[in-house]
Amino acid sequence: MSQHRHPGAPSRAGAVPALPDLPEATVARLPEYLRALHHLAETGHETVSSEGLATAAGVNSAKLRKDLSHLGSYGTRGVGYDVALLIEQIESVLGLTQRRAVALVGVGNLGHALAGYAGFASRSFRIAALFDADPARVGEEINGLVVRHIDELPRIAVEEQLAIGVIATPAGAAQAVADQLVAVGVTSILNFAPCVLAVPDGVDVRKVDLAIELQILSFHEHRKASLTALPGTGPSTLTTLAGGAPTTDPQEAIGT
Incomplete structure (x- = not known):
């Protein structure tokens, strides 16, 4: 998918410069941050730590801090991020200031x-x-x-x-x-x-x-089932070592 960026004027003082050149993965996470921030604002929070916002958005805090640094937002040590300002910054970058x-x-x-x-x-x-x-x-x-x-x-x-x-x-x-x-x-x-x-x-x-998303989840279910089955594998399904003795070593049983 191609991205097309055009220069623009920055918004009010302290807000993000218009349309920074963001990595695609960062763009994909911004809506998650925005959703979490709106929930925080609705529940009366004025500030949020990077750890708190990362947890609410389902990412790790280091990744979140790096993403937000692309917006020119670094938060305040000991205080965190201003929720209202960060909402404004992300909405501006995502072009959500117009319907x-x-x-x-x-x-x-x-x-x-x-x-x-x-x-x-x-x-x-x-x-x-x-x-x-x-x-x-x-x-x-x-x-x-x-x-x-x-x-x-x-x-x-x-x-x-x-x-x-x-x-x-x-x-x-x-x-x-x-x-x-x-x-x-x-x-x-x-x-x-x-x-x-x-x-x-x-x-x-x-x-x-x-359907693709369900197939991906099916893979994870299949992988979890396989990992769960390994420790409890019974003698009837174990790989038999040379000489006829079944192995109880999972690494040997799967041929590694």
Whole structure:
């Protein structure tokens, strides 16, 4: 995935300079920090230590301090980080100081759920338009929005100033939808379809594949089960050493 950065003016004194050149892994963790910070603010915390924020975000404190140093935020010794200021810094870097209009294409079961998700609005995103190619779905109202036919995308893109496209279609339709989004000037796409999209340079795609995530978890379950089974391996499953004697050494049993 490509990243495109443009220079900008810094915000108020003490805040992060606009758009620092951040490592991709840091960018991926910033939303987690922001979520944790918002929770801290809602529960009345004005400051937080690096250890406390790292625990809330699920990372180690050294990694968090390095990530935040990219923003020009180092905290205060003995006090920690100013929660409100850090929220402002991260939101500025993530471009969340303006509400971005989102087009959702595909209003099947997943699309319905996404269209009704209240969390988008609280994070500076506005579902501005819903699209589908199925005449049976066109005209349906979901969460106050009427589903439009995908052929209306060029007009709605201009009217709503669409910034981001979300694809929740079957895999077979996803590439055509991506092409249509790119054609109307959308350069950021969130793809829920189980396929890889081909897009021009300058278009950023984030892929969310729930089946892949489950397969990764399956690997970890398989690995944990294998590790748990080793100490309790019975004689019937042990590798037999030369001479017929079963080994009780796990390293020998697995051939290492």
